[in-house]
Amino acid sequence: xxxxxxxxxxxxxxxxxxxxxxxxxxxxxxxxxxxxxxxxxxxxxxxxxxxxxxxxxxxxxxxxxxxxxxxxxxxxxxxxxxxxxxxxxxxxxxxxxxxxxxxxxxxxxxxxxxxxxxxxxxxxxxxxxxxxxxxxxxxxxxxxxxxxxxxxxxxxxxxxxxxxxxxx
Amino acid sequence: xxxxxxxxxxxxxxxxxxxxxxxxxxxxxxxxxxxxxxxxxxxxxxxxxxxxxxxxxxxxxxxxxxxxxxxxxxxxxxxxxxxxxxxxxxxxxxxxxxxxxxxxxxxxxxxxxxxxxxxxxxxxxxxxxxxxxxxxxxxxxxxxxxxxxxxxxxxxxxxxxxxxxxxxxxxxxxxxxxxxxxxxxxxxxxxxxxxxxxxxxxxxxxxxxxxxxxxxxxxxxxxxxxxxxxxxxxxxxxxxxxxxxxxxxxxxxxxxxxxxxxxxxxxxxxxxxxxxxxxxxxxx
Numbered sequence: 001x002x003x004x005x006x007x008x009x010x011x012x013x014x015x016x017x018x019x020x021x022x023x024x025x026x027x028x029x030x031x032x033x034x035x036x037x038x039x040x041x042x043x044x045x046x047x048x049x050x051x052x053x054x055x056x057x058x059x060x061x062x063x064x065x066x067x068x069x070x071x072x073x074x075x076x077x078x079x080x081x082x083x084x085x086x087x088x089x090x091x092x093x094x095x096x097x098x099x100x101x102x103x104x105x106x107x108x109x110x111x112x113x114x115x116x117x118x119x120x121x122x123x124x125x126x127x128x129x130x131x132x133x134x135x136x137x138x139x140x141x142x143x144x145x146x147x148x149x150x151x152x153x154x155x156x157x158x159x160x161x162x163x164x165x166x167x168x
Numbered sequence: 169x170x171x172x173x174x175x176x177x178x179x180x181x182x183x184x185x186x187x188x189x190x191x192x193x194x195x196x197x198x199x200x201x202x203x204x205x206x207x208x209x210x211x212x213x214x215x216x217x218x219x220x221x222x223x224x225x226x227x228x229x230x231x232x233x234x235x236x237x238x239x240x241x242x243x244x245x246x247x248x249x250x251x252x253x254x255x256x257x258x259x260x261x262x263x264x265x266x267x268x269x270x271x272x273x274x275x276x277x278x279x280x281x282x283x284x285x286x287x288x289x290x291x292x293x294x295x296x297x298x299x300x301x302x303x304x305x306x307x308x309x310x311x312x313x314x315x316x317x318x319x320x321x322x323x324x325x326x327x328x329x330x331x332x333x334x335x336x337x338x339x340x341x342x343x344x345x346x347x348x349x350x351x352x353x354x355x356x357x358x359x360x361x362x363x364x365x366x367x368x369x370x371x372x373x374x375x376x377x378x379x380x381x382x383x384x385x386x387x388x389x390x391x392x393x394x395x396x397x398x399x400x401x402x403x404x405x406x407x408x409x410x411x412x413x414x415x416x417x418x419x420x421x422x423x424x425x426x427x428x429x430x431x432x433x434x435x436x437x438x439x440x441x442x443x444x445x446x447x448x449x450x451x452x
Contacts, residue, residue, distance in 0.1 A: 023216055026293035026304070027223075037295060055177040062184060072295060072302075077191030084188060088181050096169055124299060125366065128345075 010165035014060065017156065018044050022067045036141045038149035041068045042116055045083050046109040047153045049090035050100055051161035061087020074124070082119055086112040100162075105154045110147040117142060214292065214336045218306050221292040283445030284401055286320070287311055289438050292336065300344035300369050301432045302327075307440060308335045316399065318349075318441040324405035324429030325349070325393065326438055337440070341432040342406060343369040350397060351376060351406055354390035358383050360423075362391070362406055368425055372433070373410060379422040381415035391426055401444040405429045 021040035045064040049057035065083030069076050090108045098104045117139055172178055293304035307313050309332045317329040319339050327341035328349070340347055344364040352359050353376075360379040368375055376391055389409045395402025407429045413422040 026295055027221060053177070054172060055180055058181045058184065062188065065188075071293070075192050076195040077188040080191065081185055081188030084181065084185055092169065092172065 006165040010160050011056075013160050013165075014048055014157075015063075017048075017153070017160075018060070018064055018067065021064075021153075022071060025068070026071055033141070033145065036138055036145055038145040039068075039113060039116065039142070040146075040149050041065075042083065042086070042113050043109050043146055043149035043153055045087050046090050046112045047105050047150050047157045048161075049087045050094050050105050050108065050154075051157055052091055054088045054091040054095070057091035058084045058088035061085075074120075078119075078123070079116065082116060086115065100158075102151075102154050105150050106147045109150040110143050113143050113146040211334060214306065218290070218292050221290065221306075284441050285443035286439040287313065287442050289319075289337075289440055291436055291438065300346075300364055300366075301341045302330070302338060302344070303341070303432075303435075304336050304338050305438060305440070306336060308333045308337050310334050312442045313337045313440050314442070318393075318400050318404070319438050320404060320441060321430050321435055321438050324407065326430045326432055326435055329440065339438075342374050342428050342430075343372070343432060345369075349400060349406070350394040351391050352394040353379070353383065353385040353409075354392050356383065356385050356389070358385065359394055359396065360391075362426060372428070372431070374407070374426045374428060375423055376409070376413075376426050377421070377423045379413050379424065381413075381419045381422045383413040383422050383424075385409055385424070386412050401441060 018041070021044040024040045025037070041064040045057075045061040048060050052060065061083035062080050064087075065079035065081065066076070068074070068079045068083070090112060093108065094100060094104065098108075287307055289305040289307040291303050292306045294301075305319070313329055313332050315329055315332050317332075319326045319329060325342060327339045327344070328347055329337045330340040330346070331338040342349070342362060342364065345366065347362070347364055349362045350359065351362050358380055360376045360383075363375055363377050365375045379385070387409055391406045391409060393400050393402050393404045393406065407426045410425040410427050413424045415422045
C-alpha cells in the first residue's frame with residue numbers, strides 16, 4: 001500500500017475512534033462512577049498525540065475539543081483551543097523527552113486532563129461565582145478515570161500507528 | 169525543540185489557535201455562528217446516541233440486578249412500611265377526594281394538571297461531568313419543542329429545554345443556577361422562585377429563593393409551579409422543602425433548600441410540555 005493511502009486509512013480510523021469516544025462520552029449512565037465519568041475525548045487526544053507529530057496531534061486535539069464543545073454547548077473553540085495546545089504539547093514532550101510507552105500515555109493523559117478540568121472550573125464556576133466545595137472531590141477521581149480510559153485506547157492507537165499503517 | 173518552534177508546524181498551530189480564539193469570540197458575540205456546527209453534529213450523532221442510549225440502559229439494568237441487591241433489600245423493607253402508611257392514608261384520601269369533588273362541583277374549579285399538551289421523549293445523552301446534570305432528549309424543533317418548554321416526569325418537574333435543535337434538545341435541570349421557575353408553597357400559597365445553587369446541586373438539591381422572610385412553610389412542605397406570568401403551567405410538583413424558610417440578612421426575603429421530586433441523574437424517560445390551556449395557567 002502506498003504511503004499516502006496508508007496515511008489516509010489511519011486518519012479515517014482515528015476519526016472513527018474519536019467519534020466512538022464522543023458517543024461514550026455522552027452515553028447516559030454507561031461507565032459513570034458516582035458523579036464522575038472519564039473524559040474519553042481528552043484520553044483519545046493524548047494517546048493519539050503520543051504516536052503522532054506535533055502538527056497532526058494538535059489538529060486531532062482541536063477536533064476532539066470542538067466535539068467536546070459542540071456536544072455540551074460550551075463556548076465553541078474554548079476546548080478546541082485548549083485540546084490543540086494539549087495535543088501538540090504531548091506530542092512535543094514524547095518526541096523530545098519521553099518514550100512511546102503505556103505508562104507514558106497514562107501519565108500524559110492525566111497531565112492533559114488537569115488543565116481541562118481547571119480551565120472549566122475557572123471559566124464556568126469561579127468567574128460566575130458558582131464555587132461549590134465538591135470540585136476537589138471530583139478532580140482526583142476524574143483524573144484517575146480519564147487516565148484509565150487511555151488504557152483501552154493505547155493498544156488500538158498503537159496498532160493503527162505502528163503495526164497496520166506505519167509511515168516509515 | 170528550537171527547530172520546531174521556528175518551523176512551519178509551529179506557525180500553523182499558532183494560526184489554528186488564533187482561529188479557535190476567533191471562533192470563541194464569534195460564538196460569544198451571540199450571532200449564532202456556533203450553533204450551525206452544533207446543529208450539524210446533533211443531526212449526525214442523534215441516531216447513534218439513541219441506539220447507544222438503549223444499549224447503555226440494558227447494560228445498566230443487567231448489572232444493577234446484582235450490584236444493587238443489598239440496597240434493594242433495604243429499600244423493599246422501607247417501601248413495605250411506607251405502603252402500610254399509604255394504605256392508611258388512602259382511606260383518608262378517599263374521603264377527602266369525595267369531599268373535594270363535591271366542592272369542585274359547587275365552586276366550578278378546574279383540575280390544574282389537566283390541559284397540558286405533552287410530548288414523550290427519551291434521554292439519549294448525558295455526561296456525568298456536565299454542569300448540573302444537564303442531559304439531551306430525542307425530540308427537537310421538528311417535533312414541536314421550543315426553548316423554555318418545561319420537562320416533566322410522572323414524579324414532577326425535571327428541568328427546562330435550554331437549546332432545541334431539529335431532532336434533539338438539551339435540558340437544563342432544576343439543579344442549575346441558570347434556571348428560574350416561579351413556584352408557590354402548596355400549603356401556604358406563598359410565592360418564590362426555584363433557582364439552583366452549586367453547593368446544593370452537589371448534594372442533588374436546589375433552592376427556593378425570594379420567599380417572604382416570615383414564610384411559615386416547614387420542612388416537608390410541597391412546592392409546585394405557580395404559573396405566574398403564564399410561561400409555565402401551574403400546579404406541577406417540583407419537590408419538598410428540606411428545611412424551613414431561613415430569612416436573609418435584610419429579613420424581607422427568605423430561602424429554603426428543596427429536595428427535587430425527580431432524581432435528575434437517574435431519569436430515562438420524560439415528557440416535554442409543549443403547550444397548555446388557559447385552565448392550566450396561573451395568574452398573570
